[in-house]
Amino acid sequence: MLLSAVFVALALTSPFIIAAVSNDERTVVVVDAGHGGADGGVTGARTGAKESDLNLRVAKLLGEYLKSGGYKVVYTRHNDTMHTYAGVSNRKRADMFKRGDIINAAKPAAMVSVHMNFYSASSRRGAQVFFDRKSDRGREFANVMQDVINSELNSVGGGRKYTALSAEKYLLSCSPYPSIIVECGFLSNPIDEANLVRADYQAKLAYTLYLGVVQFLSDNAAA
Template sequence: MFVVFRKKSVIICLILVLAVILSCVMLSYASAEVSSVPKIGKTVVIDAGHGGVDGGVSGVNTGVKESEINLAIAKSLRHFLVRNGYDVVMTRENNDGLYGLSTKNKKLRDMEARRDIISDAQPDLVVSVHQNFYPLSSVRGAQVFYSADSEESKAIAESVQGTLNSALEGDRVAKTGDYYILNCTEYPSVLVECGFLSNPEEEKLLVTAVYQEKVAYTLFSAIHSLLGGQSEHIHS
């Protein structure tokens, strides 16, 4: 009995030791992957629009919340940017709003929190991710907005709009938009309405991980061609 018990103990110990060794090896691989990406020296703030009590607009057929699609695209965009050496700051990383516990002026406090995150990050670019809605269900396509006060943001918005038009077969023109997120700091900023949740076909695409990733990769490639110089091999 005693011998059997000891054998069992030895086997359990061996399994534990193996598990520890295996996790050490996996951890070192993971950190090697991250540290092997050379830093590009550029910071991008990704702002997933809405969150918490503010779900944004809703899908015409599925009722999906804009805030959730925004977050999924924002996270995918972060993945592509980080894999290619960018520093990324997210205004939110889950479905909560940024307004804290007080019940007053939630929207204002949410937006001010986003402004503070942008100011602290001192980014080269701010990309605010949203989805659109229009009473006429045939209206579709990605739409980029910029502040009328920033020539730099205008040039960036036009470039991003062009890349989105090519990849997602759209024909829109970047527009000025009087949005808080575009005006709250001096950093170059664009707001991207990735598609219309009022258009049934576009809604059907926007709820899928594959299309969300396609939109995110398109945004990444637009950003990379603006901030990444002549570089380099792209890591997907």
């Protein structure tokens, strides 16, 4: 009788406890797919691939990995569109302001913005991370992510390592939360471009970004 009473009590209460933990205490990560809609970003030199499409694919894969890892994911866009913003006619600025509002409302432990790079010298390749120089935790996040990217992606196949750099970007400075932009590779470089348009490489890239987020957040939790 006693055992079954305990069992019934657990069965009644535990679902609520689990629900409370999974809904309210999951760490929030914002995943931003750069560009979108009329703003396609840069274009693959050989394939014509649009940066905005590649960013969205990698961002969604990153979000899936994060959700599997128990994080709550907030995306700044779900499809190929630009946001509008009341009172702001400049489309790019309106889109940025809306993304900034989404980040600030989410109060994330980390924000990752996914982009692809382009450079006049086609020899330049590899992935590089950017942060706001006024944000110590942004810098810390960027350094952790750059280290993971250097060992998992940039050192593979004859690439070069990078150092994370500061950049003046609205999405990096619009909130107090640790925020980075990852330029995932150069659509101006034949090797990077061939990799970035491939589904298996996109998954590998997204998983590498996931590892960087997990590393940064577990460093933070231990501190």
